[in-house]
Amino acid sequence: MIASTVLFTAALAGFSVASPINVARDLKAYKTDVTIHESCNTTQRRMLEKALSDTWEVATFAQEYVYTNGPEDPVFQKYFGTEKGAYSTVLGVWESFLTSNKEGVLLRCDNIDGNCGQVGWRGHWRGDNATLETVICDASYTDRFYNEYFCMNGYTVAGSPLGTHWSIDLIHRMFHVPTVTNELVGHYSEDYASALELAEHNSTYSPMDSDALQAFAALAKGGDSCIGTAPEADHSHDTATSTSAAAASSSTAASASPAATSATAAAAAAPAASSDANAGKDCHTHANGGKCIL
Numbered sequence: 001m002i003a004s005t006v007l008f009t010a011a012l013a014g015f016s017v018a019s020p021i022n023v024a025r026d027l028k029a030y031k032t033d034v035t036i037h038e039s040c041n042t043t044q045r046r047m048l049e050k051a052l053s054d055t056w057e058v059a060t061f062a063q064e065y066v067y068t069n070g071p072e073d074p075v076f077q078k079y080f081g082t083e084k085g086a087y088s089t090v091l092g093v094w095e096s097f098l099t100s101n102k103e104g105v106l107l108r109c110d111n112i113d114g115n116c117g118q119v120g121w122r123g124h125w126r127g128d129n130a131t132l133e134t135v136i137c138d139a140s141y142t143d144r145f146y147n148e149y150f151c152m153n154g155y156t157v158a159g160s161p162l163g164t165h166w167s168i169d170l171i172h173r174m175f176h177v178p179t180v181t182n183e184l185v186g187h188y189s190e191d192y193a194s195a196l197e198l199a200e201h202n203s204t205y206s207p208m209d210s211d212a213l214q215a216f217a218a219l220a221k222g223g224d225s226c227i228g229t230a231p232e233a234d235h236s237h238d239t240a241t242s243t244s245a246a247a248a249s250s251s252t253a254a255s256a257s258p259a260a261t262s263a264t265a266a267a268a269a270a271p272a273a274s275s276d277a278n279a280g281k282d283c284h285t286h287a288n289g290g291k292c293i294l
């Protein structure tokens with residue numbers, strides 16, 4: 001009797017020692033939405049709110065497309081290849097894009113780094129100046145389109161700049177913010193054509209490739225109706241230099257979007273881009289802090 005009481009007490013004591021396991025852990029403050037800074041005026045705020053809502057809409061559909069249609073889907077494989085890990089990686093990218101804690105993630109309108117004056121700059125990630133912050137320059141408000149405009153005015157997913165629409169542009173900009181995908185997403189291709197090439201021939205990095213993810217999201221949203229055809233991709237690797245230069249210029253020429261001309265101007269205006277082998281093709285100069293100036 002005594003012995004069993006002792007055992008019972010010991011069991012209770014043991015239970016009480018273990019019980020904190022059942023106590024919920026503290027969660028950090030969690031923010032679902034990107035903050036729009038006070039430097040944005042009423043008009044800019046209204047436009048950015050719509051742009052962000054477009055962004056979540058596109059990302060949500062991209063994720064739904066992936067989990068519904070699965071890794072055997074031809075569109076999925078076209079952008080992300082056929083490696084085993086692609087499915088869960090791409091699903092995870094959209095999941096973290098949508099649900100990562102947006103505490104401190106900010107869009108601002110005050111040109112605080114003084115970069116908006118440069119020709120063609122529509123915005124930039126603040127890099128080391130403030131890793132959570134993105135500046136949206138005035139030029140963004142005049143020629144970015146909302147989701148309703150997908151497939152209008154000659155736009156094609158393959159032939160127009162990926163950032164033609166606010167939603168795809170902001171997906172790109174948010175990929176640069178380290179907390180959004182824990183820096184998983186990066187630039188492993190240079191444009192639409194090279195993203196497809198990567199998926200076809202060397203797809204290890206395709207699920208984390210910013211351009212592949214952007215193009216896939218644009219296609220999922222815009223549908224097959226305006227996929228278009230990519231400017232001549234540089235299939236011939238032995239003449240890589242001249243072919244990629246041709247692809248770059250035809251990509252600009254083929255696009256009817258006003259963004260294309262400024263993109264070229266912007267790339268030309270970016271000091272670091274000119275030292276890059278891909279100057280003129282892309283706005284990224286990650287070596288000097290990962291600006292995106294398109």
Ligand SMILES: *[C@@H]1O[C@H](CO)[C@@H](O)[C@H](O)[C@H]1NC(C)=O
Nearest residue numbers: 040041042043044109138141
């Ligand atoms: C907001 O700022 C933009 C760009 O500077 C300007 O064109 C617009 O008139 C401003 N809107 C308001 C309501 O102040």
Ligand SMILES: *[C@@H]1O[C@H](CO)[C@@H](O)[C@H](O)[C@H]1NC(C)=O
Nearest residue numbers: 113125126127128129289291
């Ligand atoms: C950081 O701020 C300086 C000016 O203070 C600016 O020259 C530089 O371009 C900024 N960096 C980025 C990535 O915008």
Ligand SMILES: *[C@@H]1O[C@H](CO)[C@@H](O)[C@H](O)[C@H]1NC(C)=O
Nearest residue numbers: 188189198201202203204205
């Ligand atoms: C595949 O892509 C990676 C990352 O871009 C690169 O380092 C590697 O050399 C490529 N492999 C082949 C066979 O092209």
